[in-house]
Amino acid sequence: MTxxxxxxxxxxxxxxGQTQVQDIAQELGASLATVRRDLTDLEAQGRVERLHGAAQIASAAREEVAFAARESVNARAKRTIAATAFGAVKPGATVFLDASTTVLQLVRHIIAMDQPIKVFTNSLRVAQELALVSHVDLSLIGGRVREENLSMVGPLACAALNNLWIDQLFLGATAIDNEGTLSSVDADEAAVNATMMARAAETFILADSSKFEKRATHAVTTLREGHRLITDLPPPPAFAAHAKRADISLTIANSADT
Amino acid sequence: MTxxxxxxxxxxxxxxGQTQVQDIAQELGASLATVRRDLTDLEAQGRVERLHGAAQIASAAREEVAFAARESVNARAKRTIAATAFGAVKPGATVFLDASTTVLQLVRHIIAMDQPIKVFTNSLRVAQELALVSHVDLSLIGGRVREENLSMVGPLACAALNNLWIDQLFLGATAIDNEGTLSSVDADEAAVNATMMARAAETFILADSSKFEKRATHAVTTLREGHRLITDLPPPPAFAAHAKRADISLTIANSADT
DNA sequence: CTTAAACGATCAAAATTTTGATTGAATAAG
DNA sequence: CTTATTCAATCAAAATTTTGATCGTTTAAG
Known part of the structure; x- marks a missing residue:
């Protein structure tokens, strides 16, 4: 690939940061032509942005890493968060699980529970895990499959969501800025996430502390009253203050109760 | 990758099926050394099994979830039928693959082809096989997941289908009576199958000879003009006569031309 | 509007990968 | 145990890809 x-x-x-093409060529010991070819490649992969005479890391690519690699990052925090989130699942509720790695941890708890539950998801990974679990009534929304994280997105996905009513939505966050705006690296993914939130009575955002004070290219929505954020460490003061004003519930997951 | x-x-x-290394070399117009290198690669990927002097598709690639038993029934006939059906796939078409075991055989051919193709499916099994194949643009319709065969059915599935237009539909049959009526053991599955057929320009019914003169509880639809049936042995005369009258195309797959 | 720099396209040279023949070692059949 | 194949390793030739220089064209700054 690279x-x-x-x-x-x-x-x-x-x-x-932003660097002149000339300087890149000198630093790498390669010709300008070669550097330009590399930049064209990396641009096609969405990993760098080119300016006239210079280049920089693509803003979208700062967070976009292969799914498998992401899964192990901050794994401990994700497990802790998932355990706390599971405590919020109401018996008999219809829950929606998105295609994030943090939510995937939640799936383990659902497999192990002894009550029947209805699960909707847009994640092929979640579907694989839950398909044959007898106490889980599993439904998928449709959509085009993104190879990046095996999620279903696009118009088909949004249309399906608009016919549903979800009790509890569990959503992994890619980036949260201090004004409480969630953003995502993929436009389709962002659109689907926004639709999910519009269709859910309760929304839980699962985000480990590395997601704060970050922004990705595509805005999903801004957290509002009633939304619940579960994280592993106290967030930046600026965000905490905003959350308090906006009446966003904030839970710090404690590894003790896993 | 390949x-x-x-x-x-x-x-x-x-x-x-199992083929001599010598024959492979001759067929591909490559040397023995090259064929062996390719086999070593494909073996490392777990896609073929090597014997002394020969090779075959890895049996692991046929591993099953819930309906392992059914898949091996009449496996030879199903392979033959799938090969013939694959010959009908038009380059650049949007195809729909249903959740039957016969159609699952068709997936192997799609993985091995070297043209890009758009695939819709209501089968989680098909999705697992095709999700990461780069020349396949995969979309799922949504729906409740049936544990019996990991298919997606129900109102969500039908609603999604009604927003699609499919070029070529490949549908496995459970039972076909002599009047050309297809039927299924599950009401939801039958309803989804009927909807698929209503949305497809071309419909191919894949049915090995054991499916004739059978009925299941829930009717899907009755074959009409233009529908194409692919099977492995000549059907009962009563059905053949009906097919001729109703202008249903009938293809007997021949293992020789595979 | 002018101009200097950066750009993409093209082509031959260089580097890399792929291929097929040959070898001795390993394997299965008799 | 013997023997006829098949196998993996090696190496040079062939094919492919990568590279850097040179063009005319496009871009942005003055």
């Missing part, structure tokens, strides 16, 4: 030199190039951009 | 020649090789093994 050559060693392209990785060097990405590392350089991460270190230096 | 070169065009490796795809050819997989397609060849699907058609012929």
């Amino acid at each position: 050559t060693p030199r392209q990785n060097q190039l990405l590392a350089l951009l991460l270190k230096r | 070169t065009p020649r490796q795809n050819q090789l997989l397609a060849l093994l699907l058609k012929r």
